Amino acid sequence: MPTCLPLVLRRCHACASERFRANGRFRVNANHKLIDVWLLALCTACGETTKLTVLERMNVRSVRAGLLDRLHDNDPVLAAELLQDPVVRRRNRISLDWDNAWRLDTGGPDHLDRGAANRVGDTSDAIDVSVCFAARIPVRPVRLIAEGFGLSRAEVERLIMEGSLVSAVRLSGKLSGDFTFTLKR
Numbered sequence: 001m002p003t004c005l006p007l008v009l010r011r012c013h014a015c016a017s018e019r020f021r022a023n024g025r026f027r028v029n030a031n032h033k034l035i036d037v038w039l040l041a042l043c044t045a046c047g048e049t050t051k052l053t054v055l056e057r058m059n060v061r062s063v064r065a066g067l068l069d070r071l072h073d074n075d076p077v078l079a080a081e082l083l084q085d086p087v088v089r090r091r092n093r094i095s096l097d098w099d100n101a102w103r104l105d106t107g108g109p110d111h112l113d114r115g116a117a118n119r120v121g122d123t124s125d126a127i128d129v130s131v132c133f134a135a136r137i138p139v140r141p142v143r144l145i146a147e148g149f150g151l152s153r154a155e156v157e158r159l160i161m162e163g164s165l166v167s168a169v170r171l172s173g174k175l176s177g178d179f180t181f182t183l184k185r
Contacts, residue, residue, distance in 0.1 A: 001105055001134035005080055007097040008041050010050065017045035019097065022083060024076035027051060028068075035060045037071055039079055039088075052092045054082055084136050098137050104147050127183045138174040141167070145181070159183070 008020040020041035029036045035058050038051035054071075055063065070078045082088050083096060131144060145165070146153045159165035167181035 002080065002098075002102050002137060004101050005076070005083060006101045006137075007044070007099075008050075008052070008083070009095045009097050010041075010093070012043040012046065012048055012050070014048040015043060015046040017043050019044040020050055022052075022079055024079040025074045026054070026071045026079070028071050030060060033060055034058065035063060039082055052088065052094065054088060080135070098139070102135075102137050102139065104144060106148050125185060127185070128180065129183065130178070130180045132178045133176060136176040138176040140173070141169075141171040141175050141179065141181075145171075145183075149183070 005022045005024065008022055009018055010020055011018050012020070020043055022039060022041040025040045027038045027040055035055060036053075037055040039054055041050050041052060042048070043050070060068075067078075089095065129148075131141070142153050142156050142160075145151070146156045149156075151159075156165065160171055164184045165171070165181060166184070167179060169175065169179045171181070
């Protein structure tokens with residue numbers, strides 16, 4: 001699940017840095033019956049502001065009242081939704097850096113201990129695990145599995161090669177959707 005907004009990867013025109021931090025603030029500009037909306041982001045190096053286009057020259061009546069209220073209230077949840085919107089990302093030619101912006105929730109510290117206690121006498125059991133994303137965060141499944149089970153990534157790779165860790169999806173590369181896997185002990 002996400003812990004904060006991801007960094008926006010885009011070149012700064014002032015200092016040539018490539019990282020911006022969106023703080024959830026919007027700029028709304030209305031000109032007669034047309035409205036423009038931008039999500040504001042600050043350069044992590046020099047503090048220069050960039051505007052990410054959300055709405056451009058839209059008729060005010062075509063924008064839902066609830067959305068307009070959220071824009072005026074600088075809703076951080078709306079900012080997170082818009083940053084993950086592929087249309088907004090493509091229009092602004094940006095990508096997102098999710099490093100250190102998410103955490104893994106394994107169901108509590110004793111969740112894995114109960115499973116370990118059940119495996120002490122039984123060597124033929126398997127653990128079925130379902131991974132559910134709270135947001136579409138591209139993460140390497142090998143990293144998630146390693147963090148969730150307290151293993152190294154090399155150990156997880158070895159388990160995949162041995163066939164002790166199997167999944168219907170490819171575990172190499174990055175995923176941003178829910179998946180399941182089975183760990184055979």
